[in-house]
Amino acid sequence: MSGTKQFDEEAAVLHAAHAFWQKGFAGTSLSDLESATGLGRSxxxxxxxSKEALYERALETYSAVYARPILQALDGPDLREAIGEFFALAVKALLDPATPPGCLAAMACLETGGCEGPGGKFTALQLKTITSGLRAALDRGVASGQIDDKTDTAALALAYTALLRGLASLHKGGQRAKELEAIVRVSVAMLPAKTGGRRKSA
Incomplete structure (x- = not known):
């Protein structure tokens, strides 16, 4: 039918995401995107x-396909298991041989920074989403007595966000699987000791 798109748009966006993932926004040329998607420039x-609009779509698709399942691990009732699974899934995604090294979202955060430029709003929102998800899990852990009720959950959530982003940088820099997996164990060890009971209401 005339005017109907003759390609799978979501598949094209995912292929573009892999191209950006490999070279970053600035390093990915239109020729790279043509090759990755199989589409001509027009x-x-x-x-x-535009290239900027495709980059933003690529980041959104990356988040839905790769990041969202990792965040869902934080919904588990046992905080230590949830934190361990959160980081274990992140490492598993990094080590997937079907994807480029590192993390597209982490690359975008370092490359574009702030809220300005291509993908800027996405990276700011994703950092906020990750930190909020971690803090909510930690707050539930405090409320259920799984960790010390004096825990600064806001600071610990930010520390975990930084650790998550650091994992991607380490992997991009060539760190081996066993070293990344060791960080998963450390992430659980960072949790404060249990309080021994459910937090009392004020």
């Missing part, structure tokens, strides 16, 4: 409008 512009 088709890319017709479908997505």
């Amino acid at each position: 088709s890319l512009y017709n479908a997505f409008g």
